[in-house]
Amino acid sequence: MKFGGTSVADLERIHNVARHVKREHDAGHEVAVVVSAMAGKTNELVSWVNQMPTVTGSNAPFFDAREYDSIVASGEQVTSGLLAIALQSMGIDARSWLGWQIPLQTNNAHGAARIEDIDGGEIIERMGAGQVAVVAGFQGIAPDNRIATLGRGGSDTSAVALAAGIKADRCDIYTDVDGVYTTDPRVAPSAQRLDRVSFEEMLEMASLGAKVLQVRSVELAMVHGVRLFVRSSFDDPDATDSAAGANPPGTLICDEDEIVEQQIVTGIAYAKDEAQISLRRVADKPGVAAAVFSPLAEAHVNVDMIVQNVSEDGSVTDMTFTVPDGDLGKAKKVLEAAQGDIGYEVVQSDPGMVKVSVIGIGMRSHAGVASTAFQALADKGVNIRAITTSEIKISILIDSDYAELAVRTLHSAYGLDKEAA
Amino acid sequence: MKFGGTSVADLERIHNVARHVKREHDAGHEVAVVVSAMAGKTNELVSWVNQMPTVTGSNAPFFDAREYDSIVASGEQVTSGLLAIALQSMGIDARSWLGWQIPLQTNNAHGAARIEDIDGGEIIERMGAGQVAVVAGFQGIAPDNRIATLGRGGSDTSAVALAAGIKADRCDIYTDVDGVYTTDPRVAPSAQRLDRVSFEEMLEMASLGAKVLQVRSVELAMVHGVRLFVRSSFDDPDATDSAAGANPPGTLICDEDEIVEQQIVTGIAYAKDEAQISLRRVADKPGVAAAVFSPLAEAHVNVDMIVQNVSEDGSVTDMTFTVPDGDLGKAKKVLEAAQGDIGYEVVQSDPGMVKVSVIGIGMRSHAGVASTAFQALADKGVNIRAITTSEIKISILIDSDYAELAVRTLHSAYGLDKEAA
Numbered sequence: 009m010k011f012g013g014t015s016v017a018d019l020e021r022i023h024n025v026a027r028h029v030k031r032e033h034d035a036g037h038e039v040a041v042v043v044s045a046m047a048g049k050t051n052e053l054v055s056w057v058n059q060m061p062t063v064t065g066s067n068a069p070f071f072d073a074r075e076y077d078s079i080v081a082s083g084e085q086v087t088s089g090l091l092a093i094a095l096q097s098m099g100i101d102a103r104s105w106l107g108w109q110i111p112l113q114t115n116n117a118h119g120a121a122r123i124e125d126i127d128g129g130e131i132i133e134r135m136g137a138g139q140v141a142v143v144a145g146f147q148g149i150a151p152d153n154r155i156a157t158l159g160r161g162g163s164d165t166s167a168v169a170l171a172a173g174i175k176a177d178r179c180d181i182y183t184d185v186d187g188v189y190t191t192d193p194r195v196a197p198s199a200q201r202l203d204r205v206s207f208e209e210m211l212e213m214a215s216l217g218a219k220v221l222q223v224r225s226v227e228l229a230m231v232h233g234v235r236l237f238v239r240s241s242f243d244d245p246d247a248t249d250s251a252a253g254a255n256p257p258g259t260l261i262c263d264e265d266e267i268v269e270q271q272i273v274t275g276i277a278y279a280k281d282e283a284q285i286s287l288r289r290v291a292d293k294p295g296v297a298a299a300v301f302s303p304l305a306e307a308h309v310n311v312d313m314i315v316q317n318v319s320e321d322g323s324v325t326d327m328t329f330t331v332p333d334g335d336l337g338k339a340k341k342v343l344e345a346a347q348g349d350i351g352y353e354v355v356q357s358d359p360g361m362v363k364v365s366v367i368g369i370g371m372r373s374h375a376g377v378a379s380t381a382f383q384a385l386a387d388k389g390v391n392i393r394a395i396t397t398s399e400i401k402i403s404i405l406i407d408s409d410y411a412e413l414a415v416r417t418l419h420s421a422y423g424l425d426k427e428a429a
Numbered sequence: 430m431k432f433g434g435t436s437v438a439d440l441e442r443i444h445n446v447a448r449h450v451k452r453e454h455d456a457g458h459e460v461a462v463v464v465s466a467m468a469g470k471t472n473e474l475v476s477w478v479n480q481m482p483t484v485t486g487s488n489a490p491f492f493d494a495r496e497y498d499s500i501v502a503s504g505e506q507v508t509s510g511l512l513a514i515a516l517q518s519m520g521i522d523a524r525s526w527l528g529w530q531i532p533l534q535t536n537n538a539h540g541a542a543r544i545e546d547i548d549g550g551e552i553i554e555r556m557g558a559g560q561v562a563v564v565a566g567f568q569g570i571a572p573d574n575r576i577a578t579l580g581r582g583g584s585d586t587s588a589v590a591l592a593a594g595i596k597a598d599r600c601d602i603y604t605d606v607d608g609v610y611t612t613d614p615r616v617a618p619s620a621q622r623l624d625r626v627s628f629e630e631m632l633e634m635a636s637l638g639a640k641v642l643q644v645r646s647v648e649l650a651m652v653h654g655v656r657l658f659v660r661s662s663f664d665d666p667d668a669t670d671s672a673a674g675a676n677p678p679g680t681l682i683c684d685e686d687e688i689v690e691q692q693i694v695t696g697i698a699y700a701k702d703e704a705q706i707s708l709r710r711v712a713d714k715p716g717v718a719a720a721v722f723s724p725l726a727e728a729h730v731n732v733d734m735i736v737q738n739v740s741e742d743g744s745v746t747d748m749t750f751t752v753p754d755g756d757l758g759k760a761k762k763v764l765e766a767a768q769g770d771i772g773y774e775v776v777q778s779d780p781g782m783v784k785v786s787v788i789g790i791g792m793r794s795h796a797g798v799a800s801t802a803f804q805a806l807a808d809k810g811v812n813i814r815a816i817t818t819s820e821i822k823i824s825i826l827i828d829s830d831y832a833e834l835a836v837r838t839l840h841s842a843y844g845l846d847k848e849a850a
Contacts, residue, residue, distance in 0.1 A: 079510035089500035
């Protein structure tokens, strides 16, 4: 069971989390719980770190990631202890575990460390004896014997890694929504909660803006075959009796083999605040893509969609890609500086784009999925700027004015709308 | 160098602490720094722990000291990291050390653990290489591989233990006062700062209410011969250049051999809110003192002064002792329940007493010290309730109405008043 920052925001909510845990414990399950810091706490600690150089009057930003980790990891240390006490006061044997106590070993990349190994032995033993393990998320111990954090949102990753390390049957992610939807319900009120989603689809959805789960945690779950169940921590903790086999509302993220009736399209995702950049009349020769994207990567500009068409005569081509709106200025400077190396003629750019994506494992074996999208958008007069596709996804770049219309249109076109009650 | 909670209360003060450290570092000293949590932070964390059982609706107080320790120790974890960053941003090589990283090993008495061992090896090595060690105070690691805290005020003890462990020349305690005074300056404005005080005298002063240093830390310093220097963290960090040998204002607490011109009386301490209890016509036989004080100890009543006079005829005697005002009710109940075992006739009690103490190593070799006190108090019409003495201390119990008058009178009587400017 994993609970995020809003689920442990204050003592009352921590107590509510304890009731969720008690329900599962009372149903006869062996339970480990991973907790985030109280909502806002991590931001406060990070802001203290960031304010330090300002206080000293230095201009250059200063940052020792090892100290940052030690400071910031204290937030989860507090909530894990408080939840253990809350459980104990309900008569449940429980203890907190810090990253270095498990140990959850990471590499040396302080501030955004990767998990190298997790020793679940002692926790498995104690869970077998009826003790609930309350694990501080987001943290581990690096080879230098110092605390390492896994980067923002790392508690999801902690939970999945722990679930793999203790060979858990399932990893329940309690969050502030009650599952994964066919699209954003704020945009399309007809969106429905999905009962099951494959790891591959969830990866595309998570990275495309349906921010229920961290992408890294889904990747890890897929690699280790950890079944994830996304559900709401704001449910009545006592309402669902898992001993009785009742299914609480939520979405199971699992291997596609477990999904019996696979829909062709599972959901519609979108990513706002994209900017489009087009290089016109780029020399169509080996190494030109590297000449474009290497300097952008060095400048930490995150390039998303990339479209390059086959040139007519094999000499020059056009290249289009997207970057976050906020990086557009930086990207243009980098490209202008590299104009000689790349050899393009003109750079054009347009901020305020949105990328809408149609996602579904079923489209691998079904023809005509893309044309349905193009026709539906054309019928509404939505102009398509660029298209990219993968095996299970079609992404379409459009003007952001049409974002909501496009999402709703595609949602209907693939039959995802909830039936009227 | 040790800095308490008010000295690291916010980022600006942490930066100020860094300047103090820089001054010593620049003067060529190898420096280790022990820090407390930001002022108020420990109380906040403790209050969260204490609120947990209330939230659950339980009546019995619930408390797992191991979880308490993990939660509360996070405060020092934050300040140690922030100070390390502040030092680094000034160009000083520094790193934070948590209790378990050193390791500072404690016993298993979570919540009020005692230090068993401290391995200064790696810190000594790094200090030799020019790195400042910033150590989270108040914490260590217990044999169960979990964080243990040393009890409130434990950061002083951490600092002294570390100073002993790394064989430091001196342990500088930066606090919110600029040293140890002959008495409380709020009571006697003529009080003077002492340049030097012996460990023994400081122990008597600390336990008697001159709350500059934790008693445990002074004991530890005496045992290991760690010289303590008490000074103010609110001094201008750049004002005193220790390289030039200038003496900053403060008090050195050291072995009496180091104190060349020993005064007969060093200071006047007082402890308020004492209650006097007298048992009348107690059987004067072996075991009666145990019969009185064992049940009080079991009820956690802290007994202070104990006075038992030689009985006239060897059959019955009177016994007087003091307890904290707040424990008086509990103490009386315990004594009434034990009346049969003890065999006293009447119990009398009086709250609102104050204990005034005259302290000085010099009185060991000087006669007439006590009579000076009695005469001075008699001259002012202060009635003495009870008297106890040790080798270096005379304690007098009086009505609290006369507390300030008695302190000022004794301060003058022993020639401790500051000369008029």
